[in-house]
Amino acid sequence: MAEPSAPLKTTPLNAIHRRLGARMIDFGGWDMPVQYASLLEEHHAVRQRVGLFDVSHMGEIEIRGPEALRLVNYVATNDASRLRIGQIQYSGLLYEHGGFVDDILVHKVADEYYFLCVNASNQDKDYEHIFAHDQFNATVENAGSRYAQLAVQGPRALDTLQKLTPVALAPIRYYHFVDGTVSGAPARIARTGYTGEDGFEIYLSPADAPRIWDEILEAGAAFGIKPCGLGARNTLRLEAAMALYDHEIHASITPWEANLGWIVKMDKGDFVGREALVRQKDRGITRKLVGFEMAGRGIGRDGYEVSVEGIGAGWVTSGGPSPTLNKNIGLCYLPCTHAEVGRRIQVMVRGQAVDSIAVPTPFYKRIK
Helix, strand or coil: CCCCCCCCECCCCHHHHHHCCCEEEEECCEEEEEECCCHHHHHHHHHHCCEEEECCCCEEEEEECCCHHHHHHHHECCCHHHCCCCEEEEEEEECCCCCEEEEEEEEEEECCEEEEEECHHHHHHHHHHHHHCCCCCCEEEECHHHCEEEEEECCCHHHHHHCCCCCCCCCCCCCEEEEEEECCEEEEEECCCCCCCCEEEEEECCCCHHHHHHHHHHHHHHHCCEEECHHHHHHHHHHCCCCCECCCECCCCCCCCCCCHHHCCHHHCCCCCHHHHHHHHHHCCCEEEEEEEECCCCCCCCCCEEEECCEEEEEEEEEEEECCCCEEEEEEEEEHHHCCCCCEEEEEECCEEEEEEEECCCCCCCCC
16 A cells, blocks of 8 residues: 655745645645746746745755854855855755755855755755764754745846835845845845846745735736746746756766856865865866757757767756747756757657757846
């Protein structure tokens, strides 16, 4: 007899999503909205105006104490000693063999307090990984249950959110944050984004999230705001060529292969996975992540085989139509010998080889 499946986790906004008629899916064990009325409308709202996402499924881990920096620098690839208070850093957690445990955002809240945003399905794994490598007697807390997270994204994101907070949003630079209030509730307001557009992430108490979700929609109504699901979030981040865990990065992919060498600071001292990265760099990588456009009819979906001159050479990590560019695009791994821009490749679509071409990434870059 089959074991009963665990009930899906829900965010504090689950009832609101259902009230709005969202189509819900199982996303890594979470009951999440994939779209509301139209994925295309939601995508274009973010590119042209403003969209609101519930990303409360994301995880939060807090590291505190006199040795907090030493622990962060030991488990993460980037150099957190370079952070100033109020600054954010994109980084990676690696296994000893150099593959990804996860990609993370490190926020420096104070000299002895670092706040990590991690991927939803990895939160417990990430916490256990960090805790297991805590040789420094820092305090590590799996704090996700204390936070909800809303993302306001698009050219009118600032105009929308500024109506609800006394914090001056314009001076917050990209990859920085400020602790303040939104609609009277304590909130951490960050400016990172996972859509290729300007925007803000709001970390706040789960109890405050439903009210503030509604107030953001009301504040953005004049700008044509749309509630947006995970479908639009995926098409937006793909156009911006941003990595998605378990697609572009996972346990068997290293930062060198994923074009993420820039988040690895080899000169900062020892960190988990460093020796493996040294060996691979000395040896040279054999594959790398490449962007492509479909030249023939067809869509290169996640997991499809990629061939070069009729010989299987790699696989699609993420692929689909680009609503902004009106093209079918994707990311794939190819041998370094075949990974140059302009290379003609074929994506196997339902057993048929469809012509494609390797192109520069990101596919879309906003005009600032």
